[in-house]
Amino acid sequence: MYVVIGKLQPSKDYTGIGFRIKTWWGMLFIFCLATLFNPVVSLLALMVLTFFALKEYFSMIKSRKSDRRLFLWAYLSIPLQFYWIYIEWYGMFIVFIPVYVFLLLPLPRLINKGTVGFLRSVSSTQWGLMLMVFGLSHLAYFQFATPEYGAGLVLFLVVLTQLNDVVHYLSSLYMGKRKVVPTANPYLTWEGFACAFVVTTGVSYLIYPYLTPLNPIFGFLSGMLISLSGFLGSLTVSVLKRDLLIGDGDKFVALKESYLSRVDSLTYTSPVFFHVIRYFFDFM
Structure with missing residues (x-):
């Protein structure tokens, strides 16, 4: 889809979202294979x-x-x-x-x-x-x-983190005006955060019965939690990379398409989601 949209609107830069989608789907495929076989x-x-x-x-x-x-x-x-x-x-x-x-x-x-x-x-x-x-x-x-529910919870987390990243990126590209940290990441905007927060929360409520044993309240709250923590993860890693690469512009440009940029949100969503679920539910 992003290829078609990119051709229809050549003035927009869709390179970043292309790399992000390819890498995320590759990771999701690996997670699916891993969870199907053995822990x-x-x-x-x-x-x-x-x-x-x-x-x-x-x-x-x-x-x-x-x-x-x-x-x-x-x-x-x-x-x-x-x-x-x-x-x-x-x-x-x-x-x-x-x-x-x-x-x-x-x-x-x-x-x-x-x-x-x-x-x-x-x-x-x-x-x-x-x-x-x-x-x-x-x-x-x-x-x-939780051997019984672990695979589903991981897929639930990865799908929502990916969705949050993609919606945030696209929303910022189309309607983003107020950048959160313009010197570190021009694609992180408050408009993108708001759109991603709403979409991720809604999708979380729709898919939680199929992948998790959560109740309706936590099915709803999980989307909010993952969206917020994913945003903080992207923001933190973006600022961290900018600080480490001050004066090295060529390497910074290269790392925009790196593996690290694709897992930045998961560095926050994984521990936050894990500990919240473990605290409130006995099956963890």
């Missing part, structure tokens, strides 16, 4: 997803040679984080990165590496772990927390 398949697929998301994030950081060991430790935390999911140790899963990794991560940067750039390199690495590993890893825990 372990889904776990491994999502572990690979977090690895590439973190790898692209690190490609944005202006790093020194002394930061390489720091990045290595960050990569090594990925299999451990997913191992806690596999053995269903929720307590360690929820504190491993925010507590233990955050406390131990500075050590390789401290020892014989000096103090120049210490805060920026450590804090930027921690941000990457929090978003790309800790946030996205919640997608894998759904099927272990």
Whole structure:
């Protein structure tokens, strides 16, 4: 559809939405295959997803040679984080990165590496772990927390997050006037947020009986929650990329079509939706 509209309205730039739709449908296809077979398949697929998301994030950081060991430790935390999911140790899963990794991560940067750039390199690495590993890893825990409903909840979350992104993009393209952060992302507008919020909430209420065991109230509230958290995820990652890539315009343009730009919303919607459902429902 976007190809037809692009030809009818050549003055509009639909390149971004084209890449977004292709990548999102590819991810949705992978999620469907993973959930149809076995939770372990889904776990491994999502572990690979977090690895590439973190790898692209690190490609944005202006790093020194002394930061390489720091990045290595960050990569090594990925299999451990997913191992806690596999053995269903929720307590360690929820504190491993925010507590233990955050406390131990500075050590390789401290020892014989000096103090120049210490805060920026450590804090930027921690941000990457929090978003790309800790946030996205919640997608894998759904099927272990509730084997009966986990696959449907993941598909519900991914479909609504994708829908929210696409509607926000298209609404901003057509009617967006008031940009949220014009220096970081010209496609994030308040008009786009309002349209995406209404559409995502409505679709959530329509599809929740088929994919989730939620009641009507949470079927309605889930759409609002996913839309709001997806917006915050896109906004945060957009500002983060702009800050990391100041003075590197060529790399910033290239990363607009990157894998990282397609999972920015999921870094927020996954943990938020997971913990809200887990708090209010016994099946989690």
